[in-house]
Amino acid sequence: MASLASILQALFLVPLTLLPIINPVGVAPIVIDAAGNDDRVLKRLSRQVAINGWVVIVASMLVGTYVLDLFGISLPVVRVAGGLLVAFSAWTMLTRHEEADEVQTAIAEDASADLSEAEIVRRSFFPITFPLTTGPGCIAAAIALGAQFPRQPLPYVMGAGIAAIGAAITAAVVYLIFRNGGRLLMRLGEVGTTVMMRLMAFVLLCIGIQILWTGWTDLNRMVP
Template sequence: MEALPSVLQSLLLVPLTLLPIINPLGAAPIVLTMAGGQEHMLKKLSRQVALNGWFVIVVSMLVGTYVLDLFGISLPIVRVGGGLLVASSAWQMLSSQEADAVRAAVRNQSSPDLGESEIARRSFFPLTFPLTTGPGSIAACIALGAQLPRKPLLYVAGAGIAALGAALTALVIYLVFRHAGRLLMRLGSIGTLVMMRMSAFILLCIGIQILWTGWSELNALHAGG
């Protein structure tokens, strides 16, 4: 029983860390557009994007650290690069007068008659990557994976808890995508545009925060060396 609070804390760490970066509500209009406003298509796309997102999160947490070690890349560098990409994407969303190329491509591809294989293909790019689990969230996943214990038994337990946390994150993504369409349709085009601009500003702040954290860690390493 004494270990229960620690397990719950580890379980909630993944969604509490990733959801502010993922910001599923900000990507909901794009999912709704690709679904063509069809309820059954929205359900299928939401489920597929959530599954894809879970896979990306788990792989990034469990494998990302070893990939970085293979190429000699440090976590602070990943945070700096991820922060720059997130901030750059957010700035483009804020400064653009029209929908960007990704949204335009999604709008052109939207169809109520997509098959299962086509849904799986289109749901990964751009809906899963980079709109849902983009560079910022992947960098955060790698940082979370670096905190897993290295002893085999403890690693398996920690990886299982992290996978459950990723499942909670994916569940929230699914619920937001599945039901946010009704809210967005009530908001209308102007309300949706305002919400997207606010989400872009929040995303810009998150990108700067990730960048600043990585830069601070690099300075600390340089000062310590």
């Protein structure tokens, strides 16, 4: 039972950590506009964004720490930088909406034409997958999760496999929210959507400060 509980905890650690940072409800309106309110395009676009997001998350967890070692960057520094980015993004969401509106309008202006498969793949990565969905804060958090994998071969493979499944759950939630975003937003309404985005932004701000504080504490422990 203890091992099953630990497996379940590790399985849901990834979505519980990353989904507040990703904030798919806040990104959903941009995805809907990018699809030109076409249900068929929205389905394909949502699926491709979910696949792209899964690849980015898994790659960050598996190779992120090795890239940091290559450049001599410590994990506490990544946590401080990631915390700053997350907190800044959350503060921007709380206080400023002009830039997001400009991005959303620019995407919507080019969404009226029927999108080809190649165009959907291109648009699904930039700007929807990166930086709107799996941005720097999400990548930094994924690297921090990957740094907790055991270094022994068999436990590492097991931990990486469980984390990959957790990333798949995260991608599935993102897909469902993007795919059904129109219905969700219609039920919430303009006021409900604004309130939801503000609440998620506040939670995201708290997460960013927590990541920053954890990294700062680890840096202080490294000082002789």
